[in-house]
Amino acid sequence: DAGVIQSPRHEVTEMGQEVTLRCKPISGHDYLFWYRQTMMRGLELLIYFNNNVPIDDSGMPEDRFSAKMPNASFSTLKIQPSEPRDSAVYFCASSSLTLEQYFGPGTRLTVT
Amino acid sequence: KQEVTQIPAALSVPEGENLVLNCSFTDSAIYNLQWFRQDPGKGLTSLLLIQSSQREQTSGRLNASLDKSSGRSTLYIAASQPGDSATYLCAASMTTDSWGKLQFGAGTQVVVTP
Numbered sequence: 734d735a736g737v738i739q740s741p742r743h744e745v746t747e748m749g750q751e752v753t754l755r756c757k758p759i760s761g762h763d764y765l766f767w768y769r770q771t772m773m774r775g776l777e778l779l780i781y782f783n784n785n786v787p788i789d790d791s792g793m794p795e796d797r798f799s800a801k802m803p804n805a806s807f808s809t810l811k812i813q814p815s816e817p818r819d820s821a822v823y824f825c826a827s828s829s830l831t832l833e834q835y836f837g838p839g840t841r842l843t844v845t
Numbered sequence: 846k847q848e849v850t851q852i853p854a855a856l857s858v859p860e861g862e863n864l865v866l867n868c869s870f871t872d873s874a875i876y877n878l879q880w881f882r883q884d885p886g887k888g889l890t891s892l893l894l895i896q897s898s899q900r901e902q903t904s905g906r907l908n909a910s911l912d913k914s915s916g917r918s919t920l921y922i923a924a925s926q927p928g929d930s931a932t933y934l935c936a937a938s939m940t941t942d943s944w945g946k947l948q949f950g951a952g953t954q955v956v957v958t959p
Contacts, residue, residue, distance in 0.1 A: 737888075764945055776934070776949040789946055824888055832877055832938065832945060836888040 737837035739825050745843045751813040754840045757806055758827030766834060767800055767810050768824040776824075782808065815844045847872045847939050851950035859958050864922035866953050868935035873913045876938045879947065880909050880920050883932045892933075893920070897940075925957045 738757040746752055758765045766781040780790040785802045793800070797816070802808040812819055822841050826834040848871045858864060868878070877896050881889040893902045893909040895918065901910040906923040922929055932954045936947040 766945070766947075775951050776936075778946055781945060783945075826889075828945065831894070833879065833891050833894045834889075834945075834947065835891060836881075838888045 737825055737827055737835055739823075739837035739840050741840060742838065743841045743843075745845065746815055747845055748816055749814045750844075751811065752815045752819075752842060752844075754810040754823050754825075754842070756808045756810070756825030756837060758808070758825070759835055760806070762827035762829050762835075763805070764828045764834075765802060765808050766826040766828075767808070768826065768836075769821045770824060770839070771821045779810070812842075815842075817844045820844050847875075847937060847948045849935060849937055849948050849950040851933075851935060851953050853953060854951065855954040855956075857956040857958060858925055860925060860927060862925055864920075864925045864929065864955060864957075866920040866922075866933050866935075866955070868918040868920070868950055870916050870918075870937050870948075872939060873916055874940045875913060876940045878909075878911055878918050878935060878937045880907075880918075881934045881936065883934060883952070889934065925955075927957050927959050930955055930957050 740755045763784050767779040768776050770776045779792045780800045782802045800810045820843050822839045824836050824839045826836045828834045850869045879894045880892040883889050895902045895911045908921045911918045932952040934952040936949045938947050
């Protein structure tokens with residue numbers, strides 16, 4: 734298996750622009766997680782899905798952030814409008830019923 | 846709220862020495878505890894997962910123990926190698942929280958010197 738795939742790997746955008754991050758989970762995994770990692774706050778869970786349904790979005794920082802999972806093999810995390818404080822590495826992870834989470838390589842987002 | 850702490854924040858050992866990494870948590874009602882490794886600029890790699898009913902898990906040179914009563918987990922890496930240099934994170938999921946939700950420690954940065 735190719736593992737969790739994320740795109741793009743790097744994104745540089747200007748404040749106010751819309752940013753869309755993409756994730757393809759491991760085939761057969763029915764849980765998908767979006768995390769954000771910064772030096773100040775460490776790793777934070779933003780939202781997670783089970784069978785394409787959002788289960789817990791309590792970590793989504795504000796209404797500018799939204800996530801969707803239209804099918805079992807694709808999810809997006811969108812930030813609109815983006816702000817400099819959104820600069821971070823965003824990780825996607827997936828798991829099966831074993832609960833062991835497998836992480837993608839991350840997307841490094843820089844908002845100028 | 847569950848708090849997960851990893852001390853020390855950084856550790857340097859000579860090659861061949863055994864590594865002992867500590868993880869403490871404030872709430873013993875955990876569902877499982879997972880250890881990860883993160884290399885600079887990379888994602889997290891799962892090392893070991895311990896279910897709440899287990900006391901330890903082993904994989905090769907790695908052994909992780911779990912003591913819920915004392916709120917601690919320890920990751921042992923035998924005969925360390927320079928390739929073990931990385932940041933190691935522990936994460937706990939709670940029975941009182943959303944299933945699958947992990948609370949991460951800040952990590953211990955390890956350097957193994959040749």
